[in-house]
Amino acid sequence: MTMTKTTGADAVFIRYAVIALLVLVAFFASYRFALAARGDAVTPGTGPVAASPAGATGAASASDSPACACCGGGSGSSTPVEGAAEVDADGVQRITVSTDGSYDPNVIKLAAGVPAEITFNAASGCMAQVMSKDLGFFEDLSSGDKTIKLDGLAAGTYEFSCGMQMVFGQIVVE
Numbered sequence: 001m002t003m004t005k006t007t008g009a010d011a012v013f014i015r016y017a018v019i020a021l022l023v024l025v026a027f028f029a030s031y032r033f034a035l036a037a038r039g040d041a042v043t044p045g046t047g048p049v050a051a052s053p054a055g056a057t058g059a060a061s062a063s064d065s066p067a068c069a070c071c072g073g074g075s076g077s078s079t080p081v082e083g084a085a086e087v088d089a090d091g092v093q094r095i096t097v098s099t100d101g102s103y104d105p106n107v108i109k110l111a112a113g114v115p116a117e118i119t120f121n122a123a124s125g126c127m128a129q130v131m132s133k134d135l136g137f138f139e140d141l142s143s144g145d146k147t148i149k150l151d152g153l154a155a156g157t158y159e160f161s162c163g164m165q166m167v168f169g170q171i172v173v174e
């Protein structure tokens, strides 16, 4: 009804508005087609990536390689391996810790109040140093085994790690 009152100027305006709309539609349509074309181009790439086993494996091997390979096997060090020191005839409790990729044992059990000697085997790479803020030692293992001598400790749990604090172990004193 109101359209019947449309003036000539309004008709021109509507005509341009329609043209502008068509141009916009055409523009967005072509933009969409471009995106769709890109999407199609990406889809084949997404396929192999979507076969994420390959991607996951790549990520896993990538996380294994940075900085130190041995720390990548840190999952091994997170598995608790308990080992108890044995008290020798001289009244010192001793235990030897293997340092091949992780500490073995990584849960070292000591008796409270008994002098202890913990020998860390020689190590290289990420585990070349062993340290404990709790017990105040930092030893280099790259030149050979090192024995940490401890006075009788109070009961408690003392943390130790590789020098870069990526592979961990505990000394549990009871």
Ligand SMILES: [Cu+2]
Pocket: 068, 071, 125, 126, 127, 162, 163, 164, 165, 166, 167
């Ligand atoms: Cu390390």
